[in-house]
Amino acid sequence: MQAFTTLTGIAAPLPLANVDTDKIIPARFLKTIKRTGLGVHLFDTLRYDAEGKERPEFVLNQEPYRHAEILIAHENFGCGSSREHAPWALLDFGIRCVIAPDFADIFFNNSFKNGILPIRLPRPVCDLLIEDAKLGGNARVTIDLARQVVVRPNGEEIAFDVDPFRKHSLLEGLDDIGQTLMHAAAIDAYETTQPDWMPGIR
Amino acid sequence: MVETAPRTLFEKVWDSHVVERLPDGTCVLYIDRHLTHEVTSPQAFESLRMAGRKVRRPDATIAVVDHNIPTSDRSAGISEPESRLQVETLERNVVEFGVPYFPVNDPRQGIVHIIGPEQGISLPGMTIVCGDSHTSTHGAMGALAFGIGSSEVEHVLATQTLLQKPAKSMLVQVDGVLPAGCTAKDIVLAIIGKIGTAGGTGHVIEYAGEAIRALDMAGRMTVCNMTIEGGARAGMIAPDETTFAYVTGKPFAPKGAALEQAIAYWRTLPSDAGAAYDSVVTLNAADISPMVTWGTNPEAVVPITGTVPDPAAEPDEGKRAQLQRMVEYMALAPGQKLAGVPIDVVFIGSCTNGRIEDIRAAAAIAKGRKVASGVRALVVPGSGIVKQQAEAEGLDRILLDAGFEWREAGCSMCLGMNPDKLTPGQRCASTSNRNFEGRQGPGGRTHLVSPAMAAAAAVTGKLTDVREFA
Ligand code: SF4
Numbered sequence: 036m037q038a039f040t041t042l043t044g045i046a047a048p049l050p051l052a053n054v055d056t057d058k059i060i061p062a063r064f065l066k067t068i069k070r071t072g073l074g075v076h077l078f079d080t081l082r083y084d085a086e087g088k089e090r091p092e093f094v095l096n097q098e099p100y101r102h103a104e105i106l107i108a109h110e111n112f113g114c115g116s117s118r119e120h121a122p123w124a125l126l127d128f129g130i131r132c133v134i135a136p137d138f139a140d141i142f143f144n145n146s147f148k149n150g151i152l153p154i155r156l157p158r159p160v161c162d163l164l165i166e167d168a169k170l171g172g173n174a175r176v177t178i179d180l181a182r183q184v185v186v187r188p189n190g191e192e193i194a195f196d197v198d199p200f201r202k203h204s205l206l207e208g209l210d211d212i213g214q215t216l217m218h219a220a221a222i223d224a225y226e227t228t229q230p231d232w233m234p235g236i237r
Numbered sequence: 238m239v240e241t242a243p244r245t246l247f248e249k250v251w252d253s254h255v256v257e258r259l260p261d262g263t264c265v266l267y268i269d270r271h272l273t274h275e276v277t278s279p280q281a282f283e284s285l286r287m288a289g290r291k292v293r294r295p296d297a298t299i300a301v302v303d304h305n306i307p308t309s310d311r312s313a314g315i316s317e318p319e320s321r322l323q324v325e326t327l328e329r330n331v332v333e334f335g336v337p338y339f340p341v342n343d344p345r346q347g348i349v350h351i352i353g354p355e356q357g358i359s360l361p362g363m364t365i366v367c368g369d370s371h372t373s374t375h376g377a378m379g380a381l382a383f384g385i386g387s388s389e390v391e392h393v394l395a396t397q398t399l400l401q402k403p404a405k406s407m408l409v410q411v412d413g414v415l416p417a418g419c420t421a422k423d424i425v426l427a428i429i430g431k432i433g434t435a436g437g438t439g440h441v442i443e444y445a446g447e448a449i450r451a452l453d454m455a456g457r458m459t460v461c462n463m464t465i466e467g468g469a470r471a472g473m474i475a476p477d478e479t480t481f482a483y484v485t486g487k488p489f490a491p492k493g494a495a496l497e498q499a500i501a502y503w504r505t506l507p508s509d510a511g512a513a514y515d516s517v518v519t520l521n522a523a524d525i526s527p528m529v530t531w532g533t534n535p536e537a538v539v540p541i542t543g544t545v546p547d548p549a550a551e552p553d554e555g556k557r558a559q560l561q562r563m564v565e566y567m568a569l570a571p572g573q574k575l576a577g578v579p580i581d582v583v584f585i586g587s588c589t590n591g592r593i594e595d596i597r598a599a600a601a602i603a604k605g606r607k608v609a610s611g612v613r614a615l616v617v618p619g620s621g622i623v624k625q626q627a628e629a630e631g632l633d634r635i636l637l638d639a640g641f642e643w644r645e646a647g648c649s650m651c652l653g654m655n656p657d658k659l660t661p662g663q664r665c666a667s668t669s670n671r672n673f674e675g676r677q678g679p680g681g682r683t684h685l686v687s688p689a690m691a692a693a694a695a696v697t698g699k700l701t702d703v704r705e706f707a
Pocket residue numbers: 303304348349350369371587588589647648651652669670
C-alpha cells in the first residue's frame with residue numbers, strides 16, 4: 036500500500052449527500068479481476084450521458100477538477116455495497132482523500148486499506164471547504180496526516196481526528212496482514228479452544 | 238474469566254472471539270466462517286498468491302458463484318466474457334487454495350446469503366464474514382455477521398481473523414402483532430423509514446420483541462438482510478427454539494451429541510436482563526402496513542396507501558435537492574398516490590426474498606390469476622435447493638401458469654451484473670433490497686416491496702395493496 040503523509044492538491048466540490056457505491060462505480064463495471072482501470076468509470080452515470088459523452092456540468096469533467104486528488108462531499112458518503120471497487124475507482128482516478136461529515140462504515144474501512152484517507156469534519160466546515168474548492172486551480176488544499184490538519188488555501192488550519200492505528204498504518208504504508216501475523220501464536224492458541232460442535236466444512 | 242455485568246447478544250459473541258486486544262482497543266477477532274463469491278474475491282486471491290500466502294482455514298471457507306451467472310438455461314455456459322472470466326478465476330482459485338466450492342451445476346449453488354443458513358454453514362454464536370454487504374443476513378441465526386471489502390477478504394483468508402473495534406449497539410424492539418398482509422419485509426422497510434439510511438452507522442442492531450420472535454427464520458433473515466440499508470453492518474436476533482429447529486438436520490450443522498452441546502451453549506447467548514444498549518428504537522408492529530419505496534434509497538418508503546412526498550416541504554436545501562432528484566428520476570409527481578402506479582417488470586428473488594417461504598407467498602397470490610398484459614414477471618429462487626423444493630410443491634407450475642418466468646438460482650435482477658436487467662425507464666416492483674439509481678440496470682426505476690406485494694403488482698400491472706387480495 037502506498038503511504039500517505041502529506042498531500043497538496045486540487046479539491047473537487049461534490050455537495051451531495053448519500054453518494055452510494057453504485058453512484059461511485061455502477062455494478063456493471065465490477066466484472067474486473069484487477070484492482071486498477073476503474074477510474075474512467077468513476078461516477079459513471081453522473082459523468083457521462085447515455086451515449087457515453089461527458090456531461091460538461093459534472094465537476095470532474097471540468098478543469099482543474101479533472102486533476103482532483105481530494106473530494107469534498109456531504110453526509111453518508113459511500114453507503115451501499117461492501118465492494119472495494121468504490122475506493123479502487125476513486126484511487127485509480129487519483130483521489131487520495133475524501134472529506135465529508137460522515138461515511139458509511141464499510142466504505143470508511145475500505146478506504147484506509149487502499150491508502151485513501153477519509154476525513155470526517157462537521158457539515159459547516161465541509162461547506163466552507165466546498166466554497167474554497169469552487170475557487171478552482173489556485174485554491175490548493177493541503178492534508179497533513181502527521182499533524183492531523185487540513186490547510187485551507189488561505190492558510191487556516193482545521194484539525195481532524197483519525198484512529199491512531201490507522202494513522203500509523205497509512206503513514207508507514209503498512210499492510211494489515213503483516214501486522215496481524217505478528218499475533219500468529221495467539222491465533223494458534225485460540226484455535227485450540229474452539230468447541231467440538233463447530234465442525235469444518237468438508 | 239468471570240463475566241458479571243449483564244451483556245448483550247453482540248457482546249457475548251464478540252467476547253468469545255477476541256484473540257487479542259491491542260492497547261488502542263482494536264481487537265484481533267477470530268472468524269468462524271468465511272463465505273466468498275466471484276465478484277469480491279479475485280483480487281484477494283491474487284494478492285495472496287503474490288505474497289506467497291496460503292488460506293489458513295480452507296475448512297472454514299466456502300465459495301459459490303451467484304452475482305454474475307445467467308439465470309436462464311446454463312448448459313451452454315456463460316456467454317458474457319467478463320462474467321465468465323470472473324467465474325473461471327474463482328474456479329481456478331478454489332482448486333489452487335483448496336477451498337470447498339459449490340459450482341454452477343451443483344444443486345446447492347445459490348446466493349451466498351441463502352446457502353449459508355440453508356446448508357448449516359452459518360450457525361448461532363459464530364462470527365461470519367463475506368465480501369458482500371448483505372452478510373448481515375446471517376445475523377438471523379444469532380451470529381455476528383458482516384460484510385467486508387476485498388482487502389479484508391484477503392486478511393481473513395490469510396489469518397482467519399480481522400482487526401476490528403467493537404461497534405456501538407442499538408436495540409430495535411418491535412412489539413405487537415403484525416397485521417394480515419404484512420411481512421418481515423414490511424417490518425424492515427418501516428424500520429429503515431424510521432431510522433434512515435445512516436441511522437445505524439457504527440452500530441450492530443439487535444432486533445427483539447414479540448413481532449420479531451413470531452417470525453420464522455426466513456422472515457428473520459429478511460429483516461437482518463436489510464440491516465445494512467439502515468447503515469448498520471450487522472443485525473442480530475437471539476437464537477431460540479425456532480432457530481434450533483431450523484438448524485437441526487442441516488447438512489453441515491452439528492449432529493447428535495455435538496448438536497446438544499451446541500444448543501446448550503446457544504441458549505446462553507440471548508442478551509442478559511439489564512444489558513445496556515447505546516440506543517433503543519421501538520416500533521409497534523400493529524401500526525405497520527404493506528410498504529413500498531417511492532425514491533432511490535430504502536429510506537424513501539411509505540405505506541402502499543401513502544403518497545409521494547413534496548420536496549418543496551423539505552426545509553434543508555441539500556435534502557430538498559435530493560428529494561427533487563428522486564422524484565424526477567422515478568418519474569413520479571409530488572402528492573401522487575403509490576397505489577395504481579403502473580409497472581413494467583416484477584422481480585421476485587434476491588438474498589432478501591429468495592427463500593421458499595417467499596416463493597410460497599408469491600404463488601399464493603398468483604394462483605388462478607394471470608400476469609397483467611405487458612408486464613414481465615420473473616421469479617428467481619435463491620438457491621438450487623429452494624428451486625427443487627418449490628418444484629416439489631408445484632409452485633413452479635402455479636407461477637408458470639400465471640405467466641411468471643421461472644429461473645435458475647442467482648442474484649439475477651437484484652443488480653445489473655448478469656443478463657437480467659431493466660432497460661432505461663422501466664419501472665419494477667422488486668423484492669430485492671436496493672433501489673439506488675441504475676441498480677437493476679441503467680435508468681431502471683425500482684420500487685422495493687414484499688413478495689406478496691410484488692405478485693399483486695404482477696397480476697394487476699400496477700402497485701397494489703395486497704390486502705385487497707385477502
Ligand atoms: S441478491 Fe442482490 S444483494 Fe443479495 S448478494 Fe446478490 S446482488 Fe447482493
